[in-house]
Amino acid sequence: MLAFILTSVAFLSALTAMRFAIQGREVAVPDVVGKKSGEAQQILQGRGVGFKVEERLYNPSPIDTVVRQSPAAGSHVKIGQFAHVVLSLGPQKATIPTLSNRSVRAARIELLRSGLQAGEISGVYLSGSEDDSVLEQDPVPGTSDVTSPHVDMLVSLGPRPASYVMPELVGLSLADAEARLSGTGLHIGKLSLSTVPGALHGTIIAQTPQHGARIDANAAIDLQVAE
Numbered sequence: 001m002l003a004f005i006l007t008s009v010a011f012l013s014a015l016t017a018m019r020f021a022i023q024g025r026e027v028a029v030p031d032v033v034g035k036k037s038g039e040a041q042q043i044l045q046g047r048g049v050g051f052k053v054e055e056r057l058y059n060p061s062p063i064d065t066v067v068r069q070s071p072a073a074g075s076h077v078k079i080g081q082f083a084h085v086v087l088s089l090g091p092q093k094a095t096i097p098t099l100s101n102r103s104v105r106a107a108r109i110e111l112l113r114s115g116l117q118a119g120e121i122s123g124v125y126l127s128g129s130e131d132d133s134v135l136e137q138d139p140v141p142g143t144s145d146v147t148s149p150h151v152d153m154l155v156s157l158g159p160r161p162a163s164y165v166m167p168e169l170v171g172l173s174l175a176d177a178e179a180r181l182s183g184t185g186l187h188i189g190k191l192s193l194s195t196v197p198g199a200l201h202g203t204i205i206a207q208t209p210q211h212g213a214r215i216d217a218n219a220a221i222d223l224q225v226a227e
Contacts, residue, residue, distance in 0.1 A: 026077065027077065028074055028076055029049060029072070029073055029077055029083055030073060032044060032085065033066050033073070034066065035065070036062075037051075037087055038064075040085065044083050048080065049077060049083050050080065050082035052082045053086075054086055055086045055148075057087075057088065057089060057149075058089050058146065059088035059089065059090070059147070061090075063089060063090040064087055064088065065088045066085045066086070066087060067087065068085065069085045070084045071083065089149060092145070093115065094116055094149075095142060095143070095144045096116070096137075096141055096143040096144070097111070097114050098142075099141070099153060100134055100136070100137065101134065103132050104121065104134065107153060115149070116150070117149050117150050118151060119148075119150030119151055119152040121153050122152075124155075124156065125159065127159045128159075129156040130156060131157060132156065133155065133156050134153050134154070134155055136153070137151055137152065137153050137154070138151070162185065162216070162217040163215060164184055164214070164215055165215075166209045166213040166214070167180055168211040169181075169207045169221070170204050170206065172204050174202055174204065174223070174225060177204055181221065186219055186221055188222075188223060189220025189223075190220070190223075191222075191223055191225060192223075192224050193224075193226075194206075194227065195226070195227050202225060203226050204223050204226075205224050205226050207222070207223055208222040208223075
């Protein structure tokens with residue numbers, strides 16, 4: 001009984017010590033909103049918390065001032081965890097320029113001249129439009145009350161290229177496969193040899209893409225051929 005009591009006390013003591021050790025590795029995140037980035041970084045690192053700039057936005061606060069932080073001040077985090085901050089670019093002074101019908105490169109240059117940056121660029125196939133030309137933008141031209149320096153663009157990829165349904169080539173000879181692909185714009189890419197019991201020498205035993213897949217013109221077809 002005495003041994004059991006001593007063992008229980010030792011276990012509870014170890015458990016309590018472990019809890020204190022775990023809690024000791026946590027710190028309260030200090031409030032760095034309104035601080036300059038350099039000062040904020042020093043304050044956070046002094047508590048054992050990392051510093052990472054998540055985004056920069058136009059804001060009435062002076063340039064390089066922390067306007068938001070995550071986790072919020074007072075939150076308890078483990079030592080070594082990062083605090084993500086948003087820094088001010090200062091008051092917005094730029095007006096969004098017109099980017100329509102410009103190439104992506106020309107649009108980027110125009111944005112830099114205006115103190116802005118290219119944001120997300122999406123592409124769409126569109127007949128009758130020039131490849132690599134800007135179709136739409138967000139924010140729209142003339143906007144002057146934006147908070148972010150990034151301008152998203154929708155860019156033309158030109159007319160949609162011809163596409164084909166991948167034919168079945170497995171079981172054909174290499175010559176027959178080449179004949180079936182001729183005239184479609186498709187061509188044979190990588191050839192590999194494999195030993196498959198029962199397969200006729202020189203016949204195709206596997207193909208990539210698979211039969212029935214939709215593929216663009218000029219796509220290369222990889223084939224596995226029986227030795």
